[in-house]
Amino acid sequence: MIYFITVNYYSTVLITQLINSLPGAIDLNYKLLIINNSPDDKSIENLACQNILIIDAGCNLGFGSACNLGLKWIYTQDTNALVWIINPDAYFAEKSKFDIKAFFTLYPEISILGTIIHTPSNEVWFAGGRFFQKTGSLKSVDLITNCDADYVECDWVSGCSLIIQFRNFSECPLFDPEYFLYYEDFDFCKSYTQKGYKVAVTKIFSVIHQPSSITNRYTRKKIFYSTYSYLITLQRYTNTFVFTLRLIRLIGFAVIFIFIKPKIAIGKIQAVFTYWRDHSQLHIPEKTLLQYLKNQIN
Numbered sequence: 001m002i003y004f005i006t007v008n009y010y011s012t013v014l015i016t017q018l019i020n021s022l023p024g025a026i027d028l029n030y031k032l033l034i035i036n037n038s039p040d041d042k043s044i045e046n047l048a049c050q051n052i053l054i055i056d057a058g059c060n061l062g063f064g065s066a067c068n069l070g071l072k073w074i075y076t077q078d079t080n081a082l083v084w085i086i087n088p089d090a091y092f093a094e095k096s097k098f099d100i101k102a103f104f105t106l107y108p109e110i111s112i113l114g115t116i117i118h119t120p121s122n123e124v125w126f127a128g129g130r131f132f133q134k135t136g137s138l139k140s141v142d143l144i145t146n147c148d149a150d151y152v153e154c155d156w157v158s159g160c161s162l163i164i165q166f167r168n169f170s171e172c173p174l175f176d177p178e179y180f181l182y183y184e185d186f187d188f189c190k191s192y193t194q195k196g197y198k199v200a201v202t203k204i205f206s207v208i209h210q211p212s213s214i215t216n217r218y219t220r221k222k223i224f225y226s227t228y229s230y231l232i233t234l235q236r237y238t239n240t241f242v243f244t245l246r247l248i249r250l251i252g253f254a255v256i257f258i259f260i261k262p263k264i265a266i267g268k269i270q271a272v273f274t275y276w277r278d279h280s281q282l283h284i285p286e287k288t289l290l291q292y293l294k295n296q297i298n
Contacts, residue, residue: 002030002100003083005070007063011088012043014210019047021091028098033073035066063159064175064184071164075172087160090117090209103204104165107151111168111197112189114157115205116144125209128201129156131190136234136242138186144203151200155193159185161207168197181222183229190237223267224274231275247272 004022008015015034022030032052036044037060048054055073057066067085074081082100104110117126128143143152162185164173173192175184189199227250234243250268258265 001078001081002028002098003070003074003078003081004030004032005035005067005074005083005085006032006088007035007037007066008041008044008088009037009060010041012041012047014088015044015047018086018088018091019052021093021096023096023098033070035061035070037061037066062177062180062184064179064188065177067159068174068177071172071174075166078166080167083164083166085159085162085164086207087209090160090207092207096207097205100163100205103150103202104167107200108165108167109198110151110200111165111173112157112192112199113151113163113165114154114199114201115161115163115207116201116203117158117161117207117209120208120210125211126158126160127203128152128154129158129186129189131155131186131237133238134242136238136246138183138233144201147203150204151202153198153200155199156186156189157199157201159188160209161205163205178232179229181225181229183226183233186233187236220263220267223264224271227268227271228275231271232279235279 006015006018019032022028022032030051034044034047034052034054036054036056038044039056039058044054055069057069061069070085071083074083082104084100103113114126114128116124119125124142124145126140127145128141130139130141130143131137132139138156140158141154143154166173173188175188176191179187193199230250231243231247234246238246251272254265254268254272256265257268
């Protein structure tokens with residue numbers, strides 16, 4: 001059995017497209033788990049069937065915590081399962097190959113596998129991730145398109161299309177619930193890499209993604225969560241010097257945008273103060289931040 005997990009947040013139309021791109025049950029023995037982060041979205045219930053299970057989260061838990069509901073449910077069913085996490089705004093090409101059991105039989109050492117991701121216009125959207133600790137930079141780098149190997153090891157892979165081989169884990173692998181949205185895939189890969197698990201990307205499997213088709217509906221929230229999660233990531237995986245430089249740079253951009261793109265600026269500033277409130281590791285006092293912003297605006 002192959003399990004797919006996708007998270008619904010008012011995305012019934014998009015998830016319907018995803019379902020329609022999956023092969024028939026005769027061609028692939030699978031179950032799709034839809035974690036419903038929008039309980040009042042009753043239209044999603046119409047998609048339930050023998051192969052599709054809907055788990056109501058009760059509220060909007062965020063991406064990682066919603067995926068955790070699905071991962072825990074699957075782990076109780078099958079500790080040797082292959083679990084494919086896929087965005088609701090992603091889908092499979094018409095002639096997609098799904099022989100992932102054969103892939104992991106051939107490469108049992110891989111615990112977390114990302115796939116190449118294309119846009120609807122067939123441009124490469126993701127093909128591997130690198131992390132540069134000395135600068136705090138996370139970059140999507142095309143590691144696989146021009147490579148003859150079946151896979152390439154990398155620092156992180158996108159949660160838009162991520163396959164987990166449960167067999168390699170002694171307990172259920174989970175996302176850190178502190179990440180509500182954005183960077184939870186990086187943290188997931190990085191934390192398990194540090195424990196000795198192998199992360200890789202392949203082009204043997206691929207999906208098509210409509211970038212930000214959901215999050216672009218909510219600009220300020222998108223900026224808030226991406227900024228907040230980025231600060232958590234910097235604090236965990238860089239040092240105080242890099243963190244401080246990135247923070248000052250972030251605040252500087254917020255000031256620049258405050259009259260040009262106020263939603264972006266407000267989202268960034270709110271994220272900085274929320275992070276300061278929640279984490280004692282932020283070494284710049286609140287008064288300093290407020291004075292810096294005041295001086296820049298004046």
